[in-house]
Amino acid sequence: MDKLFSRMLSAKKLKVYREKLLGGFARIAMPTLKSETQIQQVESVEKAYAMAKYAYSSASLYKTKYDHAVVKLGNYASPSDFLNIPILTKNELREGGLEGISNSQFSGAAHLLKTSGSSGSPVRIYRDDERMWEMAAYNMEIYYRWCEGKPYSNVLYFIDPTENTIDFAIAENLRTTVMEERLYSTFLPVEQQIQIIFEIEPEFISSYPTTMRNIASWMVTHGKSQPSVKMIHLTSESLDPSTRNLITTVFTNAQLIDSYTSTEVGLVGMPCLTHGGYHVPSASLLVEILDEQNQSTEETGKIVVTDLQNLSTPVVRYDGLADYGSWATEPCTCGLYSPRIKSIEGRIIDSIQTRDGNAQSPYTLTNAMGRVEGIIAYQIIQEEVDRFKVRVVVKDEFKTENSQLGEHVQRLLSGALKSQVHCELIIEEEILPATGARKVPLVISMVTRAAQ
Numbered sequence: 001m002d003k004l005f006s007r008m009l010s011a012k013k014l015k016v017y018r019e020k021l022l023g024g025f026a027r028i029a030m031p032t033l034k035s036e037t038q039i040q041q042v043e044s045v046e047k048a049y050a051m052a053k054y055a056y057s058s059a060s061l062y063k064t065k066y067d068h069a070v071v072k073l074g075n076y077a078s079p080s081d082f083l084n085i086p087i088l089t090k091n092e093l094r095e096g097g098l099e100g101i102s103n104s105q106f107s108g109a110a111h112l113l114k115t116s117g118s119s120g121s122p123v124r125i126y127r128d129d130e131r132m133w134e135m136a137a138y139n140m141e142i143y144y145r146w147c148e149g150k151p152y153s154n155v156l157y158f159i160d161p162t163e164n165t166i167d168f169a170i171a172e173n174l175r176t177t178v179m180e181e182r183l184y185s186t187f188l189p190v191e192q193q194i195q196i197i198f199e200i201e202p203e204f205i206s207s208y209p210t211t212m213r214n215i216a217s218w219m220v221t222h223g224k225s226q227p228s229v230k231m232i233h234l235t236s237e238s239l240d241p242s243t244r245n246l247i248t249t250v251f252t253n254a255q256l257i258d259s260y261t262s263t264e265v266g267l268v269g270m271p272c273l274t275h276g277g278y279h280v281p282s283a284s285l286l287v288e289i290l291d292e293q294n295q296s297t298e299e300t301g302k303i304v305v306t307d308l309q310n311l312s313t314p315v316v317r318y319d320g321l322a323d324y325g326s327w328a329t330e331p332c333t334c335g336l337y338s339p340r341i342k343s344i345e346g347r348i349i350d351s352i353q354t355r356d357g358n359a360q361s362p363y364t365l366t367n368a369m370g371r372v373e374g375i376i377a378y379q380i381i382q383e384e385v386d387r388f389k390v391r392v393v394v395k396d397e398f399k400t401e402n403s404q405l406g407e408h409v410q411r412l413l414s415g416a417l418k419s420q421v422h423c424e425l426i427i428e429e430e431i432l433p434a435t436g437a438r439k440v441p442l443v444i445s446m447v448t449r450a451a452q
């Protein structure tokens, strides 16, 4: 069946890749003592400031931006020096173009990467080859922790084979440790993916929430389950509670683990097994959580990242991940002491606009939908402030109860939004991604998109 790579890596290339992976391991730092973390935190702000100076001197977009904001980048004295640096938005990154944001003098190996463009035209950046291998090393390190040092031998990956995506770059690096015949495309028809799962009976699957949701939804419809799977690793998109529930309904023995990753800066958070949330790889990334005035907050705020290592395209105080999160304050005893983000909100799904003009987390709606019996898959579209269209795939026995289901959903959404809304329910056979896209957004707001 259509494997992601039709040929194996040559022995020569495999040797080179193994050396690069070892190089990645040499660069990662996972503090295991509280004192180490504190030192690392202090150092990371200073490193981020150095990166801002590097960006200013090497990429025209940053020079123009910082000159315009009259920011003087002198010697680093205290964290407030860094906190005066303006935030970089996704639009600036997009419009600055690859030339504007990249270091034209950079001579090392780098990968050209594009974001998926699910919310507008894609952003293009370069990512240092060394940074990609570092991410591979982090991924292996956390995988060994999850398996308590006994990695599963029977593994399966469904990966996005689109050129210039970070997922495909990761797949290439995975060939160092995973056999090619276990790497498949996420674009295979769902029936084929399920056939592969039932043939291989893997213990470990790694893929994306959308892909696993499609697979699980097909299995629910056809009354199937697969207990062989012990662990499912999800990445690239956030895992909402209803998707988590659906996946564990059919993979009854699986532990679900999700990494927080992005095209722009790679790994943002490693899943914490004991306390939940995501540990920041703070040796290579500075994460800030800021309020609307761009001040640090202990509440839920936007996630702003500075890559401390990537030299081909510097990414400094970037808020274009469009994710919201909050810091976990209680100490973590999982063995990782790096800062921990409690939860992530707002990926691949839009915020909802309320009548008073505020943005509301779409998770209030997805949580409400998670309580409706009989729904296998859904998509909520906010067409106007108080008009919603809800596409659903339902179990057979619910197909005849169309009108009651519609009223039930309308009541739940009105309750979640604390305001009466009109809701049109459409029963579908399946909900597919747009042509060329992998993701099916759970919540789309035409109102929010029109305002952007």
Ligand SMILES: [Zn+2]
Pocket: 272, 273, 274, 275, 276, 279, 332, 333, 334, 335, 336, 340
């Ligand atoms: Zn932890």
